[in-house]
Amino acid sequence: MSAPSPSSPSAPPAPPERALPLRLHVDDDDSPIDVIDALFLGRFTTGEQPHSHSTSLDRVKPAATLLPAGARVVRAAKDDDRSAVLAEGEGWTVLVSRWSRGADVTVTATDPELAERVLKEATDGAKDEPEPQPENVPMGFWYVSPRRGPHRTTRQIDAGTWEEIRPNYTAPVAESMDRLMAVRPEDIAGRLLLLHGPPGTGKTSALRTLARSWRDWCQVDCVLDPERLFSDVGYLMDIAIGEDEGTAKGRWRLLLLEDCDELIRGEAKHTAGQALSRLLNLTDGLLGQGRNVLVAVTTNEDLERLHPAVVRPGRCLARVEVGPLTRSEAVRWLGREDGVGRDGATLAELFALRRGTNAPGLPEPRTANAGLYL
Template sequence: MTSTPQERLKLVGRAEPAAAALTWAMNLDDSDSPRDVIDALALALYVSGEQPHAVSLELEHVKPDAPLCPDDARVLRTSDDDGMRATLSVGDGWTLRVIRRTNGTAVLTVCAITEALARDVLAICAADATVEPESDASQVSMGFWHSGAHGPQRRERPITAASWSEIHGNYGTDISAAMQRLMALRADDVTGRLLLLHGPPGTGKTSALRALAREWAEWCQVDCILDPEVLFSNPGYLMEVAIGVDTYDESKRRWRLLVLEDCDELIRGSAKESTGQGLSRLLNLTDGMLGQGRDVLVAITTNENLSRLHPAVIRPGRCLAQLEVGRLSPEEATAWLNRELADRPKPVAGPEGMTLAELIEFRDERSRIQATPTPSASDTVGYL
């Protein structure tokens, strides 16, 4: 007999009679994954009280061949799903769940009969499991947030970023000088919490943010929000991102810069009517109750003209930086072409100048694949 989506499978764990014992049940349906089962089974003996001590550890730069498991462990379950491998293993008095990601990070959780045993198992798993990354000045660590089937998820990976000294010539004189001031800021210099970069597409807003991530790497972690419309419509997701990871070691505490790209709907003048609470929650994150005590900055890129932005976004005191990144003027574009192309043939910059994307396309001799359909007779006939 085939099952329907409404039918559910229930796994029930019964605890041995004990003073602090609990029973547990997990309901499964077709929306659950094998990893959900591993997550539940990993906590079964912790819930029952048989293994009442749990300790977790996060690892970065994990070696591909690192076992992350004691030699005498017995593997009960494995799962490969959505770029993550989950493993459930057991040993004498302990249970180990390992979530291993393709980006070289892993989360280990051990439940054991004593806390000392749990920590010993973790130590064995972590021994010689990681490697120091090769030093590359052009690489900077960036986090990527999205809300998935298992709630808010953050993945960290290195990205390539040019230094500001390498790209400052890609911007007009005025905006380059303003960006230079921004790049030179340090934690003690922070006043406002909002960075606003606005201007036409292809003018280098994203390139500037990558350079900023590199220049601020010592004191600020940059995270890109892949689904900002979901972030500000889901309070739980927003809290997870805003709170981040606390540390009591002040020497290791860093600011965080949340990057929201192309958020025109969120900050334009009609945002309150079109996005509901999205604008209010953004403002609350930057200088409201939610942002108090959190070392969080928010960078927004938009193609909107300044005159169309919501006045609450650009009011004095809220913005750390408000930068209009525009086209290079005819003179600036010509100077860029002379510098980059040397003796090669050069286009003539029109009266409106050129965008950085147009200049780079010509410099790198990129040719796009395109086809323009031939107009048919019906396309040229008008209607009365």
Template sequence: MGSTELPMRLSFDCDDDHGDALAALALARFVTGDEPYVEELEAQGVARAVDLVPMDSVVRQVSGPHVDRLLAQGEGWTAVVQRYRNGQAEVSVSAVGTETLAKAVADVRARCPVIEPQPESIHVDFWYADNNCQRSVRRRLDAAPWDDIAHQYAAGARAKVDALAAMEPPDGGGRLLLWHGPPGTGKTTAIRSLARAWSGWCRTLFIVDPERFLGEAGYLMSVLLGADDHDEDSDGPRWRLIVIEDADELLRADAKRATGQSLSRLLNLADGFIGRGLRTLVMITTNEALGRLHPAVVRPGRCLAEVEFPALSKAEAAALLGPGHAVDADLTLAEVFERRGQLTRLSSQPASGGIGQYL
């Protein structure tokens, strides 16, 4: 493939954005056709951006408070490395041919740190829209085994999450998981534990900006049709659990009037035309009572699991608190932890029977 002569005109939001200028230098060799083959990859636990390329190949480097970027060039290849403060790095390699590309990518992979599995944590991909681009950042989150924390939940919620945690990849039925209940009842903690229980066959994606995700078709399809992980012992892609928290406005009875097509897209993603053929489950949490939700959300056959997370009864709360704690009302899990001294509230006001903190 020869060089393609194309006029190039670059514009920048700021006249001092060195990071954009660095990216433009790398794109130029692809746009002109000098290096028409590209592969992108990610790495975890990277201490320095320069560790992923030969030291003498670096031609530009920009360091910032949140991300470091560098441009590296070798014989027939160019690489751009973006390394974030959490140790995640994104690498884009372009090359003159497929063999050169394969060698350059193999060299980058050989320089990536080997991450030892951490059984007490899970990987979560956080998706967000940045101007006109959709990006994801992978983070490692602590996640206790469900069996270790199940006793902290009300009996009804505990039984349903028990069944979910033991579940294998579904072969039919609904794809929507609806978890509802007051703030502080442990929904988020339970999601992390469920993600850990499913980590052998399902990866977890968290949508940071659900309004944009459901409001922009390009963003939605970018996440749904992105590259899939594959199981080591299977040729098929892994399942994905898309988590949308605190979706109250999307799920209320007046949601379609208030939020336009967002509710329709959400339901279509779960079990409509969009979601067909995709190994995707959708987890939605809300603080709304079930009776206040849109009928389309809770219709029979749509939900793989509908789980209510209520406050603990007086007896359940007393059992968690142990002797010496008087319980005269139902308590959320956050309120129990606060009474046990596991949560600290800094306040200039006297303690009240509020709704507690999110868990």
């Protein structure tokens, strides 16, 4: 067979809607909600409505329908923990997917302005803003969603004041935390905050209270999958850019990475590949330039086992070893000597002893449950 002549006219490429035929295959594994998700893509796939806008809401008012005025519902489905509604109007289609208190709303339309306008009308006033409590602090949680990729959700976290929880820490730790709680933006020298020590000593509790102490000038986000963060460049860039809760110029962000032993121990360069380098780049390298980002890392490792690049002078804003209370401090905290060893006790151990006594008259410190101290 001879090759076609270079001068032979070639057939024009098929338009996108014909190059990608729309077929829907349904079997026993599919639910009505899956069918609604697939049907929603029809007009976008064919090009009838080639523009799309979407948003996610963490907390939705129970009475909010998330449908614009005049919407005609064409499909609706609900199962145990989620629901979906497909509705349409003149030149647009909307898909509302709800779960628990959250929702995703996506609109396709004949032009981008219409898609944006319909989405705004559907979600206007739908977000549920809980009444702020003095003891609560807003905290963001980052994670990679299989459906949406890097995603951030916000929760109100209960946190005591530093004065209330200060007795939970041994004297040297309390003195170090005194200085840290009082830090303001103009005091920042070093972008890395390192809390290390045995499990159950209160590292997480200290960070929650730090979020409350800094809430006027610093947004705090917890990364739920730190091992993925530094292996996925796109995820890292999303977090480096961030999402601001407020609009104040110059507001700082604190990223919390818990139990990152493998990331920062001495042999991390060999076992974690580029992860350690990217962490350091975020704190004082090119990635962190021009961004008011602090990183707090907790680890159970001894200081001597940490990578020297992590603990070098000038890199850390604070480096605090959170250890158990001494015997005298533990006895004073518990109100009795029974059960306290000669080497003292961790905060988690003291909570366990307190729960086991049920003795009347013991003062309860202002704290959350002991599980948050591990």
